[in-house]
Amino acid sequence: MVERKKNFLKRFLAHHTLRKREAKWIIDYWLRHPEKLGNVHFVTNASVAPRSLVMTAYGFDGEPFRYRRGDLVTVNPEKAYHDIRLHDGAIYVELNFQGMMIDENWIDIVEPNPFEPVAEVKDEVTTSAQTVIRASVAQFEEERLLVEIDEALDRRDEKLFRNLTSKLHQVRASKLF
Numbered sequence: 593m594v595e596r597k598k599n600f601l602k603r604f605l606a607h608h609t610l611r612k613r614e615a616k617w618i619i620d621y622w623l624r625h626p627e628k629l630g631n632v633h634f635v636t637n638a639s640v641a642p643r644s645l646v647m648t649a650y651g652f653d654g655e656p657f658r659y660r661r662g663d664l665v666t667v668n669p670e671k672a673y674h675d676i677r678l679h680d681g682a683i684y685v686e687l688n689f690q691g692m693m694i695d696e697n698w699i700d701i702v703e704p705n706p707f708e709p710v711a712e713v714k715d716e717v718t719t720s721a722q723t724v725i726r727a728s729v730a731q732f733e734e735e736r737l738l739v740e741i742d743e744a745l746d747r748r749d750e751k752l753f754r755n756l757t758s759k760l761h762q763v764r765a766s767k768l769f
Contacts, residue, residue: 593701594629597622600697608649608689611656614669615647618676631682634698635705638686642707643679645672649689733763 601619610616622629638644639660646658658665659672661679666672676683684705692698737760744753 594626597629597701598626600701611648612669615657617673633684633703634701635684635703637705637708638684640707641684644684646686651690652688654688
């Protein structure tokens with residue numbers, strides 16, 4: 593994975609210019625010290641990570657540069673460069689550039705962001721959805737049975753009529769409202 597990251601960064605620098613020129617120092621640092629790339633995780637929405645770096649190339653809207661480590665936040669690439677050199681550990685990097693969504697090399701190295709909030713469905717929403725589904729199924733079953741009961745009456749099939757009527761009572765009894 594380190595080799596793929598290294599190849600991507602070289603290709604990135606060859607084809608894109610960062611909006612904050614000094615931000616290139618950070619990428620150059622990682623290329624000179626590939627052992628550091630093991631701690632570099634390329635993600636989307638990096639700003640939710642406790643240690644994050646957002647860099648943007650020309651041709652892409654968005655903030656040009658932002659580095660965060662805990663409560664420390666800076667838009668100065670030089671300060672970020674020195675902080676990154678002095679502090680090892682995982683860093684989550686978001687690179688914004690034109691064509692990133694179709695760039696196979698980017699897609700190859702981008703990882704799921706473990707800090708990205710996951711939309712949780714609350715229990716009451718799940719319960720409400722299940723209630724609506726059960727009620728819809730019961731309504732459909734009731735309508736189907738009523739049609740079959742009408743057909744049984746038209747054919748004067750008393751046995752089928754009683755059987756279907758019994759099922760209809762069960763369906764109505766199981767309704768939740």
